[in-house]
Amino acid sequence: MALNPVLGKLVSKRVVLASASPRRQEILTNVGLRFEVVPSWFKETLEKSSFAAPYEYAVETAKQKALEVANRMHVKHLRTPDIVIGADTIVSVDEQILEKPVDKQDAYRMLSRLSGKEHSVFTGVAIIHCSSKGNQLETEITDFYEETKVKFSDLSEELLWEYIHSGEPMDKAGGYGIQALGGMLVEYVHGDFLNVVGFPLNHFCKKLAELYYPPPKHTVQHIKHDSIPSVDTFENLSDGESESSNFTEHKGAKKLNSSSMCPSRPVYNCENSSSVRTDSMVPLGNQNGASESAAKLPSKIVDLMDGFKASKALFVASKLKVFDYLKTKGPLKAVDVANEVGTSVCGTERLLDACVALGLLEKTSQGYSNTDSANTYLTSDGEYSLHGYIIHSNDHLWPLFTNLESAVREGSRQNHRAFGRKAEDLFKDYYHSQEVKQRFMAAMHSIAHLTARDVATAFDLSQFKSTCDLGGCTGALAHELIQIYPNMKVTVFDLPEVIANISYFQPSEQCAAPVTFLSGDFFKDNLPEADLYILSRILHDWPDERIHVLLSKISAVCKPGSALLVAEIVLDEQKTHPARAVLQSLSMTEGKQRSGSEYKQLLEKYGFTDVQIKITGTLLDAVLCFKKNLSP
Numbered sequence: 154m155a156l157n158p159v160l161g162k163l164v165s166k167r168v169v170l171a172s173a174s175p176r177r178q179e180i181l182t183n184v185g186l187r188f189e190v191v192p193s194w195f196k197e198t199l200e201k202s203s204f205a206a207p208y209e210y211a212v213e214t215a216k217q218k219a220l221e222v223a224n225r226m227h228v229k230h231l232r233t234p235d236i237v238i239g240a241d242t243i244v245s246v247d248e249q250i251l252e253k254p255v256d257k258q259d260a261y262r263m264l265s266r267l268s269g270k271e272h273s274v275f276t277g278v279a280i281i282h283c284s285s286k287g288n289q290l291e292t293e294i295t296d297f298y299e300e301t302k303v304k305f306s307d308l309s310e311e312l313l314w315e316y317i318h319s320g321e322p323m324d325k326a327g328g329y330g331i332q333a334l335g336g337m338l339v340e341y342v343h344g345d346f347l348n349v350v351g352f353p354l355n356h357f358c359k360k361l362a363e364l365y366y367p368p369p370k371h372t373v374q375h376i377k378h379d380s381i382p383s384v385d386t387f388e389n390l391s392d393g394e395s396e397s398s399n400f401t402e403h404k405g406a407k408k409l410n411s412s413s414m415c416p417s418r419p420v421y422n423c424e425n426s427s428s429v430r431t432d433s434m435v436p437l438g439n440q441n442g443a444s445e446s447a448a449k450l451p452s453k454i455v456d457l458m459d460g461f462k463a464s465k466a467l468f469v470a471s472k473l474k475v476f477d478y479l480k481t482k483g484p485l486k487a488v489d490v491a492n493e494v495g496t497s498v499c500g501t502e503r504l505l506d507a508c509v510a511l512g513l514l515e516k517t518s519q520g521y522s523n524t525d526s527a528n529t530y531l532t533s534d535g536e537y538s539l540h541g542y543i544i545h546s547n548d549h550l551w552p553l554f555t556n557l558e559s560a561v562r563e564g565s566r567q568n569h570r571a572f573g574r575k576a577e578d579l580f581k582d583y584y585h586s587q588e589v590k591q592r593f594m595a596a597m598h599s600i601a602h603l604t605a606r607d608v609a610t611a612f613d614l615s616q617f618k619s620t621c622d623l624g625g626c627t628g629a630l631a632h633e634l635i636q637i638y639p640n641m642k643v644t645v646f647d648l649p650e651v652i653a654n655i656s657y658f659q660p661s662e663q664c665a666a667p668v669t670f671l672s673g674d675f676f677k678d679n680l681p682e683a684d685l686y687i688l689s690r691i692l693h694d695w696p697d698e699r700i701h702v703l704l705s706k707i708s709a710v711c712k713p714g715s716a717l718l719v720a721e722i723v724l725d726e727q728k729t730h731p732a733r734a735v736l737q738s739l740s741m742t743e744g745k746q747r748s749g750s751e752y753k754q755l756l757e758k759y760g761f762t763d764v765q766i767k768i769t770g771t772l773l774d775a776v777l778c779f780k781k782n783l784s785p
């Protein structure tokens with residue numbers, strides 16, 4: 154895990170880097186940040202002369218790059234990220250801004266201006282927190298810049314041209330790369346070296362610390378702003394702790410909608426060479442001048458202690474279809490909800506108030522109504538309904554997790570304790586009754602529908618003409634693939650008892666090329682021919698012997714050049730994050746979650762090469778690999 158615990162705050166978020174720079178990607182990857190790369194289409198054409206100082210230009214460009222990506226993901230890809238990071242590096246010498254050279258002559262012009270002189274490298278960084286209200290994208294922007302002074306030696310014409318002919322200057326601000334050959338031109342560096350490479354990591358971490366651990370007012374003077382707080386320091390800070398809600402619930406926080414794409418000049422509150430909107434920096438707990446308390450409040454631990462109550466409140470409200478009633482009939486008073494769902498008035502009122510406290514409902518004088526996210530995710534017909542998974546969590550996972558202590562003691566699944574029977578395998582257990590099977594299928598469908606676009610677009614799959622989704626269940630991913638790749642023929646292969654029950658889950662609108670459903674057992678039966686095989690959320694469920702059978706069969710049927718796409722949550726190399734995957738492991742299936750290098754090793758063992766891993770930052774990551782060519 155990253156040394157800086159603030160980065161841990163980003164683990165559960167969809168973080169996007171709006172930059173194609175491999176150097177920025179490397180800097181952030183090296184410290185363990187998980188993020189998706191979506192290069193910005195924003196053209197670096199802002200009028201430089203309209204900025205009073207070079208750094209203002211870099212900050213504004215960084216901001217516009219990040220906003221373009223946030224807006225595009227929200228509108229075009231229907232995937233609103235949690236955080237978009239934009240950066241722009243420029244070199245400034247004699248009050249002139251140098252960006253990337255357009256050709257060798259331009260590189261010569263830049264480098265000869267830098268020869269024998271000190272210049273400044275500025276990187277502007279924008280951290281944009283995004284949320285979606287209705288169809289509107291809302292953003293909260295934090296931006297800052299870092300300056301590093303660099304002095305070049307006197308460069309001879311010969312050295313200069315030799316460097317230009319190396320090709321290195323062409324994609325770099327100021328026409329040099331300090332981390333490679335360009336390092337030989339440099340006499341000294343004053344300031345953050347990584348800033349010159351392209352990303353001021355230290356300042357970025359400090360900014361995150363300010364955002365996620367804002368100092369309480371009464372201790373402001375004691376906090377060293379020029380250091381990244383240690384874990385100890387964090388404990389001394391009062392943190393609003395609730396990870397994502399810090400940014401959505403600050404009373405004073407200024408929301409900007411997507412119209413802020415227009416490059417208007419912001420009003421900055423400049424402090425220590427950074428500009429941050431101070432209104433989003435006020436910690437919730439301190440806004441009303443809460444009195445000093447001698448004991449530190451371990452907010453995270455308190456949240457964990459109460460977490461099960463929150464989960465159960467969500468489950469019960471979902472099971473009672475409270476969100477469905479409020480969607481069609483709200484706002485409703487507690488007594489009306491109680492009448493609709495057939496529950497006690499006092500119990501219903503408590504449940505509804507708890508849902509308000511959890512941010513799932515709103516309460517006004519007219520009664521209770523759904524929040525936008527309740528309409529989208531919690532109603533059973535919501536666009537991205539998680540209702541199926543929530544009911545599965547309540548009816549299946551909850552009883553299993555109440556036996557967690559025994560599971561840990563014994564190292565085995567607890568179905569016999571939770572449900573009074575021990576099935577041969579996971580799916581024999583799910584499919585023993587029609588009711589449980591349909592509940593499980595609805596659960597799989599809700600997550601698959603929510604993640605399908607991320608999985609389908611993690612790699613460009615347009616080269617594949619035929620695809621077989623093994624264990625593809627209701628076909629949610631298959632339908633998305635056909636939408637994105639209209640020339641692709643997709644077959645879903647699943648057990649007969651699943652295929653017999655898929656009709657309820659099919660989209661109402663007709664597709665040009667319908668999905669084919671084929672029943673069979675992927676451990677025993679012949680697999681259909683395809684250019685691309687998919688295993689989405691399959692491998693983590695099975696023990697090694699079964700995986701051996703399955704991957705051997707796929708490898709045997711795969712022609713050279715065909716591919717296998719695995720969709721799973723990929724663990725970090727320490728195998729402790731993301732938490733969702735590690736917590737899922739506690740249900741003790743015979744399978745296991747794997748890290749990126751473990752997937753690579755596993756797939757290579759079965760003759761797959763060129764293993765590429767895409768950490769999407771969402772609920773599922775993707776691994777693509779190709780069947781080895783037979784030629785030596």
Ligand SMILES: C[S@@+](CC[C@H](N)C(=O)[O-])C[C@H]1O[C@@H](n2cnc3c(N)ncnc32)[C@H](O)[C@@H]1O
Binds near residue numbers: 580597623647
């Ligand atoms: C965890 S679910 C994943 C479903 C889907 N791929 C997704 O990502 O939502 C596992 C799927 O594998 C299917 N499955 C389990 N054993 C199978 C077998 N022996 N042959 C074919 N499909 C199987 C199950 O019916 C189920 O649909």
